[in-house]
Amino acid sequence: MSDLWQAFYDWFDAILDFMPEPNLGQWIEDFVDWLQNADFVFDGIRGGVAAITNSFNFTFGLIPPILFILILTVLGYMLIRKSGKYGLPILIFFGLLFIESIGYWDDLILTLSLVLTATLISVILGIPVGIWMGKNDLVKNIVTPILDFMQTMPAFVYLIPSVAFFSIGIVPGVIASVIFAMPPVVRLTNLGIRQVPAEMIEASEAFGSTSGQKLFKVQLPMAKVTIMAGINQTIMLALSMVVIAAMIGTDGIGRQVYYAVGRNDMAMGFEAGISLVILAIILDRITQALNPENRK
Amino acid sequence: MAKIEVRNLSKIFGKRPKPALEMLREKHSKEEILKQTGLTVGVNRATFDVHEAEVFVIMGLSGSGKSTLVRLLNRLIDPTEGQIQIDGDDLAKMDDNSLREVRRKKMSMVFQKFGLFPFRTILANVEYGLEVQGIEKEERQKKALSALELVGLNGYEHQFPDQLSGGMQQRVGLARALANDPTVLLMDEAFSALDPLIRKDMQDELLDLQAKMQKTIIFITHDLDEALRIGDRIMIMKDGAVVQIGTPEDILMHPADDYVRRFVEDVDRSKVYTAEHIMVRPETVNIEKDGTRVALQRMRDAGISSIYCVNRSRELQGIVHAADIAEAVKRDERDVTPYLHRDVPTCAPETSMHDLFHMTSTSNVPIAVVGENDKLVGIVIRSKILAALSGEEVNTIE
Structure with a gap:
């Protein structure tokens, strides 16, 4: 009996010897190296992303903190005027005042700029892809596994190719955030388009709409609520990623958290952490209040 | 064509x-x-x-x-x-x-579940078909408003579909279909x-x-x-x-x-059939020609207790009852006219069966179906109504 097993093992070994050893890591590295030949493309992207982030940061930086806080508070009040949920303007006012008073204002502005840039890029890329998925089953079948991959891959891993292409600093942080944060807006745009009741599509076609009219006059307005939910999730994911991106030299509140961990500084860690929590809640509530479905 | x-x-x-x-x-x-x-x-x-x-x-x-x-x-x-x-x-x-x-x-279409766009006002819904044609805002609003008026929904144009009842929503659907004429x-x-x-x-x-x-x-x-x-x-x-x-x-x-x-x-046949479908050819007495004996004989032969009377041109005159006529025969009177009841239930050939129900339930004589020039064309008897309701064959109308 044991002879038989031995024979089986030998046979199995022979097959393994014959097969080439898969060296996935090496292949990906080679591929990334090869991609770097297209340096001019990445230079262009780097310039563009840096320009958007810096213009956000510069504009916000011009406004004195107290004025900024007041503007946001009034904005928050206007959003909730109909629903009467006064928590939002109160949260904005005291939350931001707290961050300013513990000295994290500049970091906050930068983090906000990073999140807005990453979200903007995600939305500009993600909504058209989502619409395409919603209209075409083949595209959906191809894109869905890619989205699964983007979301399940540990977020840290994106930092490596980002550094390879865009070196360190703000830009690779934004790029990694876009990759990590884009899937929800794509998925929910697709879902929103597919959820439009068949009778409404028929109505729009029966009155002689072109497919563009159908999209902009019926499908997108109907999908708006779902797409807004996707944008809300994208903002939250982008925020979590710009913190992780501190590991590759992206500035902002994330940097403070990263320092605090390195120095085992509990005071600093919690100050920075709570500032992030406040920013996250404010961003979440504002985008939810923007959603027409939640305004009633 | x-x-x-x-x-x-x-x-x-x-x-x-x-x-x-x-x-x-x-x-x-x-x-x-x-x-x-x-x-x-x-x-x-x-x-x-x-x-x-x-x-x-x-x-x-x-x-x-x-x-x-x-x-x-x-x-x-x-x-x-x-x-x-x-x-x-x-x-x-x-x-x-x-x-x-x-x-x-x-061609326009009206849908079972209305197919209205919930994010558009009633007016904007009705405008949709004109909007996709690229018609100017002013003109399409004018047309949409007149379509809404046609279905009796003026005054609702700035509401949203979910503020309206089902019937009103379908009027909007109808107005939308009519708007582009x-x-x-x-x-x-x-x-x-x-x-x-x-x-x-x-x-x-x-x-x-x-x-x-x-x-x-x-x-x-x-x-x-x-x-x-x-x-x-x-x-x-x-x-x-x-x-x-x-x-x-x-x-x-x-x-x-x-x-x-x-x-x-x-x-529900009562809504479809008319008197014409269920009337039968009546036994009649011509008062200008027939006397009491003929009238009584006809009632006996047909097994009925009353008979309609007409003149030479078959114009309806009234009804006589067997009991009265039998008395008259005993007294040897010939003329049936004195025993004529002129107040008889009548209907037109187009009267719906639904309306006939009511008449038969309040009358104990058959209903006279009177056509043009007061001519008696038939009578409706209760058993025939019930037979038609239960799906029995009815008269064919040419």
Whole structure:
């Protein structure tokens, strides 16, 4: 009996010897190296992303903190005027005042700029892809596994190719955030388009709409609520990623958290952490209040 | 020439429909085709004409292919085979641009669940068909407002669909379809989602509108009562095929097969039949010629207790009762005139059976059916009404 097993093992070994050893890591590295030949493309992207982030940061930086806080508070009040949920303007006012008073204002502005840039890029890329998925089953079948991959891959891993292409600093942080944060807006745009009741599509076609009219006059307005939910999730994911991106030299509140961990500084860690929590809640509530479905 | 001519129109659902089309030509059934090819037959070689300005009702149970058929007519579903001629142009062969023009100018559709856009106001909903044509805002608002007025919804234009009741929402659907002034209206179970009372109001209103507008209306329903109420002609479908096309009377009185007969069995006949359908030829006495003895003899022969009296030109004079006449015979009087009761229940040949119920329940003599020039054309007796209600044969009207 044991002879038989031995024979089986030998046979199995022979097959393994014959097969080439898969060296996935090496292949990906080679591929990334090869991609770097297209340096001019990445230079262009780097310039563009840096320009958007810096213009956000510069504009916000011009406004004195107290004025900024007041503007946001009034904005928050206007959003909730109909629903009467006064928590939002109160949260904005005291939350931001707290961050300013513990000295994290500049970091906050930068983090906000990073999140807005990453979200903007995600939305500009993600909504058209989502619409395409919603209209075409083949595209959906191809894109869905890619989205699964983007979301399940540990977020840290994106930092490596980002550094390879865009070196360190703000830009690779934004790029990694876009990759990590884009899937929800794509998925929910697709879902929103597919959820439009068949009778409404028929109505729009029966009155002689072109497919563009159908999209902009019926499908997108109907999908708006779902797409807004996707944008809300994208903002939250982008925020979590710009913190992780501190590991590759992206500035902002994330940097403070990263320092605090390195120095085992509990005071600093919690100050920075709570500032992030406040920013996250404010961003979440504002985008939810923007959603027409939640305004009633 | 007919407004819409449909010839051998078929729809097979599924890829590679060729073998199923072959089998349809060889008159195989829907089940056989499904079993052998795995393909579903939506519509099976339908051929029919729709005339200008008529209400053409397509009726069938769910799964009979009626909803598919109406969607083939404006190509929301592309036909597998066959022709759809509208004003002489074959819709089935049209390219996208011409098809869009037909949908914008000639045909509108009203949907079962209304198909209104919830994010648009009522006015903006009604404007939709004009908006996609690129008509100026002012003009399309004017047209939309007059369409809303037509269906009695002025004043609601700035509300949203979810603020309106079902009946009102369907009026909006109707107004939207009328706004671009089409010649053909496709109505897919348009009133089926409404309460019975509202539905009846909407049917009446549609008929009123139709009297004014004279559109060609193709109306889909699964409800025979509705079909009989509003249809000028009715087409009955089963398993995707046309079973019978005819006027409401044709369908009721000469069902083409058992399927149609079963359909018709449940119908509320009282709304369809008139006095003319159920009247019988009366025994009469000519008061200018016949005397009491003849009158009594006729009543005895027919086994009746009263008899209607007419003059030479068959104009209704009144009724006499057997008891009175028997007395007169005993006294040897000849003339029946003194015993004539002139106050008799009468109705016109067009009186509906529904109204006759009421009359027979309050009268103990048969109802006289009086035609032109007071001529007695027949009588309605209670047993005949009941027989007609239970589905027995009735008179054919030429």
